[in-house]
Amino acid sequence: MIVHDKKNEKSIVLDYIIALVPLIIFGLYKNGYLMYQKNLISLSKIFYPLIYSLISILGYTLYILGKEKHFQLNYEFINFLVFSLMISWNTNIYIYTIMVIFLVIISFFKKEWQFSEVSLLKLLMTGFFLGNFNYNYANTLELNYNYSYNYWDILLGHQIGPWAGTSFIFLIWAFIYLSYRKSIKSLIPLVSYLCYFLLIGGDFLINKKFDFNFLFNANVLFAFIFVASNNFHSPNTKMKKIIYSGFIGILAALFSKFLSYYDGVYLAILIGSILLNFSKIKIKLPKNKGNKA
Amino acid sequence: MKFIHLEKPDTIIIKESIKEFLNPDYIYIPLNNNKLKYNQNDYVYKDDYLFLNNYNITSPISGNIFGLKNMFIDGKNQKCLVIKNDFREKRNNFKRKSLKNLTYSFLLESLKKDKNLLNKFKSIKQVDNIIINIIEDEPYSKTNIMLFKENLNDILNLIEGLRILYNCKKCNIYLKDCDSSIIEECISTIGTYPFINISLADDLYLLEKEFAFKEYFKVDVRNSLYLNIREAIDLYDLLTKGVKREDFLVSIGGINLKEKGEVVKIKKGTSLKELLKNYTIKNDSTIMINGLMQGNPLLSDDVIIDDAIKIILIIPNKKIRAHRCINCGRCVNICPMGINPLKENNSKNSKCIHCGLCNYVCPCYINIKNKVR
Numbered sequence: 001m002i003v004h005d006k007k008n009e010k011s012i013v014l015d016y017i018i019a020l021v022p023l024i025i026f027g028l029y030k031n032g033y034l035m036y037q038k039n040l041i042s043l044s045k046i047f048y049p050l051i052y053s054l055i056s057i058l059g060y061t062l063y064i065l066g067k068e069k070h071f072q073l074n075y076e077f078i079n080f081l082v083f084s085l086m087i088s089w090n091t092n093i094y095i096y097t098i099m100v101i102f103l104v105i106i107s108f109f110k111k112e113w114q115f116s117e118v119s120l121l122k123l124l125m126t127g128f129f130l131g132n133f134n135y136n137y138a139n140t141l142e143l144n145y146n147y148s149y150n151y152w153d154i155l156l157g158h159q160i161g162p163w164a165g166t167s168f169i170f171l172i173w174a175f176i177y178l179s180y181r182k183s184i185k186s187l188i189p190l191v192s193y194l195c196y197f198l199l200i201g202g203d204f205l206i207n208k209k210f211d212f213n214f215l216f217n218a219n220v221l222f223a224f225i226f227v228a229s230n231n232f233h234s235p236n237t238k239m240k241k242i243i244y245s246g247f248i249g250i251l252a253a254l255f256s257k258f259l260s261y262y263d264g265v266y267l268a269i270l271i272g273s274i275l276l277n278f279s280k281i282k283i284k285l286p287k288n289k290g291n292k293a
Numbered sequence: 294m295k296f297i298h299l300e301k302p303d304t305i306i307i308k309e310s311i312k313e314f315l316n317p318d319y320i321y322i323p324l325n326n327n328k329l330k331y332n333q334n335d336y337v338y339k340d341d342y343l344f345l346n347n348y349n350i351t352s353p354i355s356g357n358i359f360g361l362k363n364m365f366i367d368g369k370n371q372k373c374l375v376i377k378n379d380f381r382e383k384r385n386n387f388k389r390k391s392l393k394n395l396t397y398s399f400l401l402e403s404l405k406k407d408k409n410l411l412n413k414f415k416s417i418k419q420v421d422n423i424i425i426n427i428i429e430d431e432p433y434s435k436t437n438i439m440l441f442k443e444n445l446n447d448i449l450n451l452i453e454g455l456r457i458l459y460n461c462k463k464c465n466i467y468l469k470d471c472d473s474s475i476i477e478e479c480i481s482t483i484g485t486y487p488f489i490n491i492s493l494a495d496d497l498y499l500l501e502k503e504f505a506f507k508e509y510f511k512v513d514v515r516n517s518l519y520l521n522i523r524e525a526i527d528l529y530d531l532l533t534k535g536v537k538r539e540d541f542l543v544s545i546g547g548i549n550l551k552e553k554g555e556v557v558k559i560k561k562g563t564s565l566k567e568l569l570k571n572y573t574i575k576n577d578s579t580i581m582i583n584g585l586m587q588g589n590p591l592l593s594d595d596v597i598i599d600d601a602i603k604i605i606l607i608i609p610n611k612k613i614r615a616h617r618c619i620n621c622g623r624c625v626n627i628c629p630m631g632i633n634p635l636k637e638n639n640s641k642n643s644k645c646i647h648c649g650l651c652n653y654v655c656p657c658y659i660n661i662k663n664k665v666r
């Protein structure tokens with residue numbers, strides 16, 4: 001018996017799962033059902049993307065059994081689940097499995113120094129560090145048809161991107177839900193997307209070229225909500241949160257615009273999360289020994 | 294500052310009645326570097342001064358000086374003077390003074406024995422609003438409200454005396470709306486004082502603390518005289534009797550106590566062991582001194598109950614396994630004192646008021662409050 005807030009680690013993880021369900025369902029609809037309708041895939045393949053999540057859950061099980069000796073829902077579960085949703089529909093399953101094994105190892109041994117491990121692994125997987133800035137996120141349907149998306153398509157998520165991270169509307173819902181449940185550091189997605197939005201919007205105003213797709217970028221919003229605000233590598237105090245989010249928001253805008261539309265934001269988060277470690281280092285000033293008489 | 298409503302199960306109930314436990318066999322008074330006035334076996338009367346250099350400490354009982362013993366008070370091991378009770382309550386007679394013609398100079402003179410109260414009255418010249426705060430933060434505790442009920446007439450007399458002294462028009466007594474049943478019992482008495490208002494506050498945490506109270510109720514600090522229930526009673530005693538009283542109230546209860554929880558009136562310096570002899574405690578229990586939010590588990594049996602203890606809870610000795618910190622920042626954001634409990638150099642942090650909010654919100658059940666201590 002204890003006087004304690006209702007919120008615990010397990011309920012935080014459950015909140016994340018609830019927030020992600022609509023995105024997963026929409027991802028299955030877009031990358032499964034719609035393709036099945038056009039006879040591009042068989043009925044059983046509608047649920048194919050869930051294999052990534054299954055591999056992630058197995059990876060997490062491995063991690064938690066190694067760490068705690070029994071299964072329980074820890075905060076790390078969010079990392080594993082989110083990792084399976086932020087990849088392309090046609091990711092090579094073997095490469096993905098290797099990345100999940102890396103995630104298990106990093107989660108197991110990471111202690112003092114924190115960084116966004118899922119961002120690092122995603123960039124490794126897409127060959128970003130080898131100069132591949134245009135990794136292919138399109139599914140078979142998107143490859144075979146030439147689309148021009150209207151505003152509604154972009155907001156709902158009928159656009160190219162990670163298999164469960166293209167719906168702007170469901171992302172907003174996820175953010176509102178997590179903020180209402182106080183399960184997320186809500187200031188981080190808010191400030192970072194605001195900075196991103198202002199910078200991209202300002203660029204459009206200056207150059208008089210408007211791109212709705214860039215401004216309401218679900219891929220970037222997904223990264224800010226589910227990756228940038230991850231507790232382990234994000235700051236706690238209000239001021240640090242604002243500086244961190246402002247920094248990654250600006251970097252994300254620059255990298256998305258000039259480097260990689262899909263992966264730039266993850267590089268921004270990776271840099272931001274690594275730099276944050278330096279703010280924890282205390283600089284020891286030499287003690288003033290005073291003057292001897 | 295965030296004011297939250299605490300989630301507390303209804304498993305602990307403390308009756309709104311007072312049981313007296315005023316006859317302990319021994320009384321323990323901490324020495325604190327004071328010079329003893331009496332020798333071993335000397336007889337002391339009730340309310341006699343016990344030390345040569347400190348007129349604040351009087352004997353709560355009559356009896357013989359038994360000797361010295363080391364005991365735990367407020368978590369610290371201290372040398373105590375032990376008085377053996379003769380149960381005769383012999384005292385040099387005294388009469389309480391009336392507060393009808395209270396003067397400012399008499400007020401300051403009487404408060405010399407309590408520096409905090411003295412400073413409070415010295416710093417305020419004009420009083421437009423007298424506030425008496427009965428609110429109690431610690432879940433399950435009924436100490437403040439019973440203290441108020443028991444001393445209602447004294448408190449009303451005090452407010453009236455101060456009101457006339459300062460020519461003040463507004464007097465407010467604040468209590469939680471969940472304690473309003475007590476007010477119904479007292480309302481006819483309070484009704485005879487037309488200047489005194491009762492204000493009910495929501496059941497929010499930390500309104501007992503002066504700084505939080507003033508922030509929540511937006512009190513104009515310049516012209517308001519704020520007293521909590523204990524200060525009000527101490528003030529009344531100092532003005533009418535010249536010394537503070539030697540008995541006080543403590544709530545006692547818990548799931549592992551076979552009897553129903555209650556409020557007990559005890560003498561200052563009573564040992565906890567002696568008090569608990571009156572109760573049946575189930576096996577495998579933990580004794581929480583000062584409650585589940587602000588308190589700590591009892592580590593030694595040799596504890597003396599003084600007025601810093603307001604509630605004693607006996608709960609099952611069930612350990613909740615803390616996880617590792619997930620860096621969620623909830624403890625940082627909730628702290629009313631603006632402390633970052635996650636910082637390593639917090640152990641010397643004197644700002645911590647041990648409110649326990651950081652423990653309360655931690656989703657990983659980490660006892661972070663103890664790290665700040």
Ligand code: SF4
Pocket residue numbers: 627628629630631632634644645646647648649650651652661662665
């Ligand atoms: S116990 Fe201390 S550190 Fe914890 S919230 Fe209260 S004041 Fe802050």
Ligand code: SF4
Pocket residue numbers: 617618619620621622623624625635651654655656657658659661
């Ligand atoms: S509330 Fe608990 S888990 Fe969260 S940062 Fe504080 S100590 Fe860590």
